[in-house]
Amino acid sequence: MxxxxxxxxxxxxxxxxxxxxxxxxxxxxxxxxxxxxxxxxxxxxxxxxxxxxxxxxxxxxxxxxxxxxxxxxxxxxESLVDGGELHPLQEAFAQEHGLQCGFCTPGMLMTSLDLLAHDSDPSREEIREALEGNLCRCTGYQNIVNAVESAAQTMRAATDGGDRGGD
Ligand code: FES
Ligand code: FES
CATH class of the missing domain: 3.10.20.30 (Beta-grasp domain)
Known part of the structure; x- marks a missing residue:
């Protein structure tokens, strides 16, 4: 060996x-x-x-x-929780019912994180395309797309707020 x-x-x-x-x-x-x-x-x-x-x-x-x-x-x-605070993507998946059994969720979250790092305002179609390699047997995907869209909004708002705060 x-x-x-x-x-x-x-x-x-x-x-x-x-x-x-x-x-x-x-x-x-x-x-x-x-x-x-x-x-x-x-x-x-x-x-x-x-x-x-x-x-x-x-x-x-x-x-x-x-x-x-x-x-x-x-x-x-495991890196997404910061000081006990859920990442906006995790919050959004919970709020938008983007998970049921949760088996697909770690992969969904990490693929979504990669998407939002490259595109802070993806269309629903772009979210679906990014997640096409991630399968979910439970949710029917609609709520996952809702969750990623919602997290993107939250993250953009936080960035805009941070930018204003730095002015
Ligand atoms: S376990 Fe890797 S793609 Fe399914
Ligand atoms: S929540 Fe069960 S596989 Fe996606």
Whole structure:
């Protein structure tokens, strides 16, 4: 069994770990580092439940070998809560009933985070396109789109308020 010593920075903390050649990023995150907020569903790149950000890009962590991520910055759903405060996306998913069983939610949140980092005011169509690789068996998607739209509004308002405050 070939192993590799790698470093992953997860949610701002650097971790040295030893992984097998075949270890998937999602398993390194969950099993080696205890970040179980990232769900693992299909393991075939279909469902999006395992989505995290790697070097600021949303990726399905079941499609990446951990060894290929050596030296990368990874952001998981656990990073969204800040000092006990939910992220606006989390608030919006709760308010707009964007989840039921919650299995898809970590991936939905991280894909949405990536979308809003690149486009602060996406159309409903753009939200649907961004989330097309994330499957939800419960909600019918409408409330998820509502939630992302609502979070985008909240985040824009916060940015505008911050800009005014800095004047
Ligand atoms: S578990 Fe990765 S896409 Fe389904
Ligand atoms: S809330 Fe159950 S799969 Fe999406």
């Amino acid at each position: 070939t192993t590799h010593d790698i470093t992953l920075t997860v949610n701002g903390t650097a971790h040295d770990l030893t992984v097998e050649s075949r270890t998937l990023l999602v398993h390194a995150l969950r099993d080696d580092l205890g970040h179980t907020g990232t769900n693992v569903g299909c393991e075939t790149s279909m469902c999006g439940a395992c989505t995290v950000l790697v070097d600021d890009e949303a990726v399905k962590s079941c499609t990446l070998l951990a060894v290929a991520c050596d030296g990368s910055e990874v952001q998981t759903v």
